[in-house]
Amino acid sequence: MVLLRVEGLSKEFDGLKALDRVSFTAEEQEILGIIGPNGAGKTTLFNVITGVYPATGGEVSFRGDSILGKKPHQISRLGIGRTFQIVRPFPNLDVETNILVAYGHRFYPHLWNSTLPFRQPDIQKEIDALIESTGLQPYAKQLAKNLPLGIKKRVEIARALALKPRLLLLDEPSGGLRFEESVQLMDLIRKVRDQGISVLLIEHNMQVVMDLCKRIVVLDHGSKIAEGSPEEIRSNPRVIEAYLGKEG
Numbered sequence: 001m002v003l004l005r006v007e008g009l010s011k012e013f014d015g016l017k018a019l020d021r022v023s024f025t026a027e028e029q030e031i032l033g034i035i036g037p038n039g040a041g042k043t044t045l046f047n048v049i050t051g052v053y054p055a056t057g058g059e060v061s062f063r064g065d066s067i068l069g070k071k072p073h074q075i076s077r078l079g080i081g082r083t084f085q086i087v088r089p090f091p092n093l094d095v096e097t098n099i100l101v102a103y104g105h106r107f108y109p110h111l112w113n114s115t116l117p118f119r120q121p122d123i124q125k126e127i128d129a130l131i132e133s134t135g136l137q138p139y140a141k142q143l144a145k146n147l148p149l150g151i152k153k154r155v156e157i158a159r160a161l162a163l164k165p166r167l168l169l170l171d172e173p174s175g176g177l178r179f180e181e182s183v184q185l186m187d188l189i190r191k192v193r194d195q196g197i198s199v200l201l202i203e204h205n206m207q208v209v210m211d212l213c214k215r216i217v218v219l220d221h222g223s224k225i226a227e228g229s230p231e232e233i234r235s236n237p238r239v240i241e242a243y244l245g246k247e248g
């Protein structure tokens with residue numbers, strides 16, 4: 001079943017077509033890869049889907065309803081969570097409190113700093129379960145700023161999951177990670193999918209995308225230039241040209 005439908009989506013910045021009539025769908029419980037060279041429009045796509053930027057044209061619907069024009073907190077409440085290309089947990093809060101604050105967002109979008117009311121047994125139980133399922137137990141009491149990048153990224157995913165999304169948008173989760181760290185993160189992403197959550201995955205590392213995704217959408221200069229299985233994408237002349245053209 002289709003969860004997210006993007007149709008003819010466009011976004012211009014002062015005449016620059018960051019997205020040019022992009023269309024694709026994401027199904028229930030799938031990890032859909034979004035790839036493309038630097039500046040292709042991948043992060044812009046996430047920013048438009050999540051209501052950070054208004055679209056210049058086109059349509060985005062989630063579970064059958066249009067979400068264009070809604071505010072980011074409304075979209076997150078409808079069930080679309082995200083992480084950012086640059087990690088941004090609260091540096092001076094420990095992991096547990098970082099996740100607690102995300103829970104707070106679910107109830108009060110603007111009251112991010114009021115964590116006390118949520119120190120309730122049932123909420124604590126949910127947080128403990130989330131910490132466990134994301135492999136964060138050993139770090140629960142550590143300040144976010146002291147954690148290695150791989151664990152910070154895990155915290156970001158846990159924070160997004162606290163909002164109980166149906167769809168999770170991940171912007172280059174393996175960026176900057178060592179090989180073993182990215183393998184562990186990909187295991188977590190697979191686990192998230194197995195819990196029934198769909199994932200849109202922006203990813204530079206081809207090996208990672210090809211391993212994780214059955215279907216991949218390729219953007220270049222704001223346009224979708226290909227869509228298909230890893231095998232189809234790997235041998236697609238337009239994709240090869242888009243990537244080679246950016247080298248040297």
Ligand SMILES: Nc1ncnc2c1ncn2[C@@H]1O[C@H](COP(=O)(O)OP(=O)(O)OP(=O)(O)O)[C@@H](O)[C@H]1O
Nearest residue numbers: 013016018036037038039040041042043044045085
């Ligand atoms: N807020 C903005 N104002 C003006 N131009 C922008 C803005 N955000 C993005 N752009 C431009 O839109 C284009 C697409 O950028 P975007 O960040 O979406 O690319 P990307 O595919 O995520 O690239 P990368 O792989 O480097 O993260 C780029 O030319 C970028 O400079």
Ligand SMILES: [Mg+2]
Nearest residue numbers: 042043044085
């Ligand atoms: Mg980007």
